[in-house]
Amino acid sequence: MNNSKGQDFFKDVLDVARLTPKGRVTSYGAIAKYLGAPKSSRMVGWAMNKAHQFPDVPAHRVVNRIGLLTGKMHFSPPELMEGRLKGEGITVVNDKIVEFKRYFWDPTDELEL
DNA sequence: TATATGACCATAT
DNA sequence: TATATGGCCATAT
Structure with missing residues (x-):
């Protein structure tokens, strides 16, 4: 279980999550x-689960591709996720982000490389 | 060691 | 357009 990788991916996910601008979601x-692992989206979610240990990782800005707050139930109070998003100016209705595409922040498109 | 599950995404029918 | 299935990698039991 101690492979050279794994932690790197985990760390990288948290890094990108921290780079997510306020008022934006990814x-x-x-x-x-x-x-570089478009098929490993599940691992990102897994990393987010562990990300709860890192207060500087805005996991509430990370949702699925349709803007649905699938992971809100994993927050201390589930309402905390959409509550924070609303606090950043994002409208959330029925656990879903309104005009998700408008707030969507793609690291591959913004950071490019 | 093997099986089942998961904060998902894309393709196929 | 909606539903069903495959894939991908790591964790937990």
Whole structure:
């Protein structure tokens, strides 16, 4: 279980999550794609689960590709996720981000490389 | 060691 | 357009 990788991917995910600008949101697949593993979007979600240990990682800005707050149930209070998003100027209705494409922030497109 | 599950995404029918 | 299935990698049991 101690492979040379794994932690790097994990760390990279958290790094991109921290780079997510305030008032913007990104998706698991976008991060995974930026890391070079578009099929490993699940691992991003797994990393986010562990990211709860890192207060500087805005996991609430990471949602699925349709802007649905699938992971809100993993927050201390599930309402905290959409609550933070609303606090950043993002409208959330029915656990879903309104005009998601408008707030969507793609590291591959913004950071490019 | 093997099986099942997961904060997903894309393709196929 | 909606539903079903495959894939991908790591964790947990």
